[in-house]
Amino acid sequence: MQTRKRRAERLKNIKASAIRRLFRLGKQMPNVISLGIGEPDFIPPPHVLEAVKQAMDDGKTHYAPSDGILELREAIAKKFSHDYGIFYNPEDEILVTVGATEAVSLALQALINPGDEVLIPNPGFVCYEPAVLIAGGTPVSIPILERDCFKPDIENVISLITSKSRVIIINSPNNPTGSVFSYDELAELGKLAVENDLIVISDEVYEKIIYDDAKHYCSSTFPGLRERTIVVNSFSKTYAMTGLRVGYAVGPRDLISAMLLVQQFTVACVDTVAQYAAIAALEGPQDFVSTMVSMFDKRRMLVYRRLNEMEGIRCTLPNGAFYAFPNVKEFKRSSGELSELLLKEAKVVVTPGSAFGRYGEGFLRLSYATSYEKIEEGLDRLGRAIERF
Numbered sequence: 001m002q003t004r005k006r007r008a009e010r011l012k013n014i015k016a017s018a019i020r021r022l023f024r025l026g027k028q029m030p031n032v033i034s035l036g037i038g039e040p041d042f043i044p045p046p047h048v049l050e051a052v053k054q055a056m057d058d059g060k061t062h063y064a065p066s067d068g069i070l071e072l073r074e075a076i077a078k079k080f081s082h083d084y085g086i087f088y089n090p091e092d093e094i095l096v097t098v099g100a101t102e103a104v105s106l107a108l109q110a111l112i113n114p115g116d117e118v119l120i121p122n123p124g125f126v127c128y129e130p131a132v133l134i135a136g137g138t139p140v141s142i143p144i145l146e147r148d149c150f151k152p153d154i155e156n157v158i159s160l161i162t163s164k165s166r167v168i169i170i171n172s173p174n175n176p177t178g179s180v181f182s183y184d185e186l187a188e189l190g191k192l193a194v195e196n197d198l199i200v201i202s203d204e205v206y207e208k209i210i211y212d213d214a215k216h217y218c219s220s221t222f223p224g225l226r227e228r229t230i231v232v233n234s235f236s237k238t239y240a241m242t243g244l245r246v247g248y249a250v251g252p253r254d255l256i257s258a259m260l261l262v263q264q265f266t267v268a269c270v271d272t273v274a275q276y277a278a279i280a281a282l283e284g285p286q287d288f289v290s291t292m293v294s295m296f297d298k299r300r301m302l303v304y305r306r307l308n309e310m311e312g313i314r315c316t317l318p319n320g321a322f323y324a325f326p327n328v329k330e331f332k333r334s335s336g337e338l339s340e341l342l343l344k345e346a347k348v349v350v351t352p353g354s355a356f357g358r359y360g361e362g363f364l365r366l367s368y369a370t371s372y373e374k375i376e377e378g379l380d381r382l383g384r385a386i387e388r389f
């Protein structure tokens with residue numbers, strides 16, 4: 001059967017995620033330590049779990065409104081006022097989504113015409129490029145280079161803008177590099193978006209996972225951006241709620257209503273029980289988040305120190321998220337080969353930088369969203385294997 005022909009043309013350049021492949025391979029082997037997957041190893045705080053049970057007991061098992069339960073949209077609006085002093089109307093400027101992944105997809109499907117160009121960070125979160133292609137757009141890579149501390153070089157971004165450029169995706173704190181863009185860096189990107197009439201999709205899922213004196217700035221608070229920015233966020237990382245699948249998008253009414261149209265006819269609504277859990281997460285005590293981040297911080301310093309002690313590896317100190325992105329170019333192997341070798345020889349899953357785009361080649365991504373002890377053991381194994389290479 002000619003299965004290839006049955007697929008839509010726009011899928012032809014989309015490959016399955018290398019992260020899942022390695023993760024699966026690792027699962028099939030005994031005694032493997034995974035530094036591969038990007039989700040907190042914590043379980044959500046008790047009041048969130050309690051809200052799930054309560055919602056079930058109360059029979060909240062029916063469809064929710066397509067844009068999300070009003071109480072949740074109100075809690076999201078309150079969060080933006082509290083955190084950033086910016087007002088979003090819960091009536092028509094907030095959309096609850098199936099995680100940030102769906103929010104990005106919806107935004108692109110709602111905005112993109114065939115051939116429109118979307119500027120995406122490279123290396124960048126694995127969903128951006130496929131989401132652009134599925135929406136019928138053309139992804140254009142913004143190189144995120146080690147020499148620029150894994151931030152976009154503004155002159156370079158300017159040179160990539162054409163008459164077809166329509167959207168720019170910004171992701172800070174950043175996956176996979178762990179960089180956090182400064183106020184000035186975001187302001188420059190914002191100015192560029194205004195001058196070139198670009199819509200900004202700002203993926204801020206790691207907003208609370210930052211270290212040292214790094215500060216997170218919400219993109220829509222910059223001059224001229226409120227009206228052209230869709231801020232995407234999620235409960236997955238901040239509250240360790242990855243499997244509950246709740247996220248959201250906030251933005252100007254015309255863009256959010258276009259996204260709602262797509263949402264209505266694709267998923268209809270987000271899981272009702274999970275939305276009650278999300279309300280509890282936002283309205284309940286927030287100490288869970290700071291405790292989790294301080295644990296990530298200890299692991300971050302361990303990974304950073306130990307990687308830099310290994311011969312042939314150079315690692316920039318990450319300021320956000322829970323990833324280290326070491327340079328492994330000295331090993332003269334592709335990052336894909338090196339990851340497979342490390343899985344075989346060291347029984348440690350790491351993600352090849354190339355999984356995040358071609359500018360990620362020569363790097364590995366190590367997630368430190370696993371216990372301190374496992375990370376220590378994983379690094380011991382990596383160190384021993386690397387000495388042998």
Ligand SMILES: Cc1ncc(COP(=O)(O)O)c(C=O)c1O
Binds near residue numbers: 099203205233234236
């Ligand atoms: C930058 C970024 N955006 C979005 C997501 C997806 O989040 P969600 O679970 O809310 O779909 C991830 C998950 O790894 C991510 O790293």
